[in-house]
Amino acid sequence: MEAYMALLEINKVRKEYRKGDKTVTALNSVDLAIEKGEFLSIVGPSGSGKSTLLNIIGCLDTASSGSVLYNGRELGGLTERQLSDYRRDNIAFIFQSYNLIPVLTVQENVELPLVIERRFSKKQMAEKALAMLTAVGLDGMADRLPRELSGGQEQRVAIARALVKNPLVVLADEPTANLDSKTAEDIISIMQRMNSERRTTFVFSTHDKRMEQHAKRIVTLKDGAIEKDERR
Amino acid sequence: MDMILKIALRNIGRHKRRTFLSAVTIAAGLIVFILIDSTLTGIDRMSIDNMITLSSGALKIQTVTYDKEKNTFPLNYGMGEELSKVRAALALDKRVLHATRRTQFLGQLSNYDETIPVVGTVVDEAADTMVFGLKPYITGSYFGPDNGREILIGRQLAQDLGVGVGDNITLYALTKYDSRNADQFRIAGLLNTADPTINHSGVFITYTAANEFLDLENTVSELDVSTKRNSNLGVFSHDVKEIQATLQHQFPSLRVNTFLDLGAGVLELTRAKRVAGIIFMAVILVIAVVGIFNTVFMSVYERIREIGVLRAHGLKPRDITFMFVLEGFITGLFGSALGIMVGSLANMYLVVTGIPMEKMVGKIATASYGISGNIYGEWNLPAMGIAFCLGMLVATVAGIIPARRASKIQVTQALRFA
Numbered sequence: 001m002e003a004y005m006a007l008l009e010i011n012k013v014r015k016e017y018r019k020g021d022k023t024v025t026a027l028n029s030v031d032l033a034i035e036k037g038e039f040l041s042i043v044g045p046s047g048s049g050k051s052t053l054l055n056i057i058g059c060l061d062t063a064s065s066g067s068v069l070y071n072g073r074e075l076g077g078l079t080e081r082q083l084s085d086y087r088r089d090n091i092a093f094i095f096q097s098y099n100l101i102p103v104l105t106v107q108e109n110v111e112l113p114l115v116i117e118r119r120f121s122k123k124q125m126a127e128k129a130l131a132m133l134t135a136v137g138l139d140g141m142a143d144r145l146p147r148e149l150s151g152g153q154e155q156r157v158a159i160a161r162a163l164v165k166n167p168l169v170v171l172a173d174e175p176t177a178n179l180d181s182k183t184a185e186d187i188i189s190i191m192q193r194m195n196s197e198r199r200t201t202f203v204f205s206t207h208d209k210r211m212e213q214h215a216k217r218i219v220t221l222k223d224g225a226i227e228k229d230e231r232r
Numbered sequence: 233m234d235m236i237l238k239i240a241l242r243n244i245g246r247h248k249r250r251t252f253l254s255a256v257t258i259a260a261g262l263i264v265f266i267l268i269d270s271t272l273t274g275i276d277r278m279s280i281d282n283m284i285t286l287s288s289g290a291l292k293i294q295t296v297t298y299d300k301e302k303n304t305f306p307l308n309y310g311m312g313e314e315l316s317k318v319r320a321a322l323a324l325d326k327r328v329l330h331a332t333r334r335t336q337f338l339g340q341l342s343n344y345d346e347t348i349p350v351v352g353t354v355v356d357e358a359a360d361t362m363v364f365g366l367k368p369y370i371t372g373s374y375f376g377p378d379n380g381r382e383i384l385i386g387r388q389l390a391q392d393l394g395v396g397v398g399d400n401i402t403l404y405a406l407t408k409y410d411s412r413n414a415d416q417f418r419i420a421g422l423l424n425t426a427d428p429t430i431n432h433s434g435v436f437i438t439y440t441a442a443n444e445f446l447d448l449e450n451t452v453s454e455l456d457v458s459t460k461r462n463s464n465l466g467v468f469s470h471d472v473k474e475i476q477a478t479l480q481h482q483f484p485s486l487r488v489n490t491f492l493d494l495g496a497g498v499l500e501l502t503r504a505k506r507v508a509g510i511i512f513m514a515v516i517l518v519i520a521v522v523g524i525f526n527t528v529f530m531s532v533y534e535r536i537r538e539i540g541v542l543r544a545h546g547l548k549p550r551d552i553t554f555m556f557v558l559e560g561f562i563t564g565l566f567g568s569a570l571g572i573m574v575g576s577l578a579n580m581y582l583v584v585t586g587i588p589m590e591k592m593v594g595k596i597a598t599a600s601y602g603i604s605g606n607i608y609g610e611w612n613l614p615a616m617g618i619a620f621c622l623g624m625l626v627a628t629v630a631g632i633i634p635a636r637r638a639s640k641i642q643v644t645q646a647l648r649f650a
Contacts, residue, residue: 060543061643087545
């Protein structure tokens with residue numbers, strides 16, 4: 001019988017920052033196991049450590065102590081270059097303020113992770129990007145620049161960019177925070193669809209009650225520690 | 233690579249004014265360098281041409297004894313029977329065009345009211361024009377068939393003595409046997425050359441006149457040689473040095489000097505001018521470095537979030553460095569190309585029309601550099617090539633520091649950057 005192994009495992013993770021003369025504890029001995037295909041929401045008040053936890057899961061930041069395992073592999077000792085490769089191959093990000101590259105067209109923005117991966121031909125990359133744009137409802141907008149899009153459209157592009165390389169994990173930091181209700185609903189439903197169709201794992205931090213309602217699991221953080229972990 | 237190039241190019245295009253200003257700074261450096269180099273090369277060539285045409289020839293051959301005593305212009309250390317042997321040796325070298333004999337002496341020129349010391353040159357009136365180019369500078373005429381009483385003198389000398397073409401003037405000198413002699417000569421022509429020594433104190437008479445006036449007995453103190461010219465000074469110098477080495481080996485009792493030996497002072501001045509030109513360009517390029525550094529630094533600052541996004545997607549720090557260095561390089565490429573284009577157009581004017589330097593700064597100032605009339609520029613393609621590469625190199629290097637800084641930004645900090 002095969003031993004159970006979570007896709008992502010966080011053990012006793014602690015993160016401290018220096019702020020002037022003071023040391024601030026952003027995460028305090030956090031344990032969390034995330035399985036493939038989860039649609040997990042991290043909630044909590046501002047300063048509770050949501051973004052820090054996402055950054056550590058995504059290897060954008062390192063823990064002061066504790067361990068982060070991806071498919072059983074410890075990520076703590078990886079070099080900057082290995083971390084870049086890890087992010088490139090496994091993780092995708094959706095940001096609150098979309099963060100599209102302003103000088104690239106919509107299609108080029110979506111192709112970006114594939115270009116960084118260097119696994120596909122130009123034609124293949126274009127096909128994947130256009131298919132992804134269709135999937136997020138942005139048909140016919142491939143040649144536009146980010147400045148020509150609405151906020152909702154920009155976030156759709158960001159989702160397409162995150163999903164185009166078919167990552168195992170998508171980390172989203174407040175993905176609906178800057179969107180109106182209708183657009184936020186659209187974005188949530190796209191993410192849900194991708195989660196159910198592709199079994200992509202979504203981990204997102206949010207203050208948005210609408211997003212919380214759709215999550216299959218809600219982890220509540222308070223003062224850098226997990227206060228509640230509910231499954232639905 | 234494609235994407236990095238695309239991002240770099242589009243960011244350059246996004247900030248057209250900033251990019252243009254940085255490129256213009258580099259272009260200005262190159263334009264100044266091209267024009268200074270062209271002018272200096274033109275001045276150098278003119279100085280060297282004038283030196284060869286008016287006084288040194290390509291090669292000057294004298295006896296070793298004469299060479300040692302040449303400051304006193306002795307008349308009794310002539311070349312003797314070696315003269316014909318040297319002429320025979322020169323005839324065998326296809327690079328040699330012509331050779332002419334000359335003998336120099338010290339004297340005084342007098343209008344009875346005033347007496348001025350002069351340096352006299354005895355010339356072979358027919359052969360001299362094949363090696364030296366005095367004729368174009370003459371007002372009046374060159375030596376005629378009856379030249380036993382004719383003299384050419386510097387125009388300034390004529391002015392100082394208040395005489396002109398057709399006037400008679402008295403020349404005093406010691407003969408070969410150290411007896412003092414004086415004779416009257418008719419001024420056939422006045423010399424107004426780029427060589428101030430000739431203009432102020434030069435007199436020329438023929439061997440026919442000197443044999444009588446100086447008891448010269450055809451004594452030849454120097455044999456001056458002209459050789460085939462090459463537009464490339466380096467190749468020309470190399471040829472002349474080769475001929476020098478061959479002759480020196482064949483005739484150890486003679487001293488063979490090239491125009492390079494004789495014009496060491498002029499050439500030293502040339503080197504100093506060139507260093508000044510390089511320093512000037514360096515100063516402008518330093519300004520360009522600051523401009524490019526600032527441009528790339530601003531670009532990094534404005535795009536910190538973008539750097540964060542690219543890093544989050546797995547782009548490596550070295551790719552980020554490369555992207556910004558590329559922006560510096562492209563700006564440098566644009567600036568260098570602009571500099572070469574505008575510099576070449578401006579240089580074309582210098583080469584074709586020239587600068588009326590004599591009119592601008594006066595004849596005395598230009599004569600001290602051995603030049604006269606308009607100063608023409610010269611095309612110096614290797615120097616332009618070096619300047620072009622240097623412009624790009626400077627821009628690339630200037631981009632490295634901000635680019636490396638960009639690559640070291642913490643991803644989380646970059647993403648939080650507002």
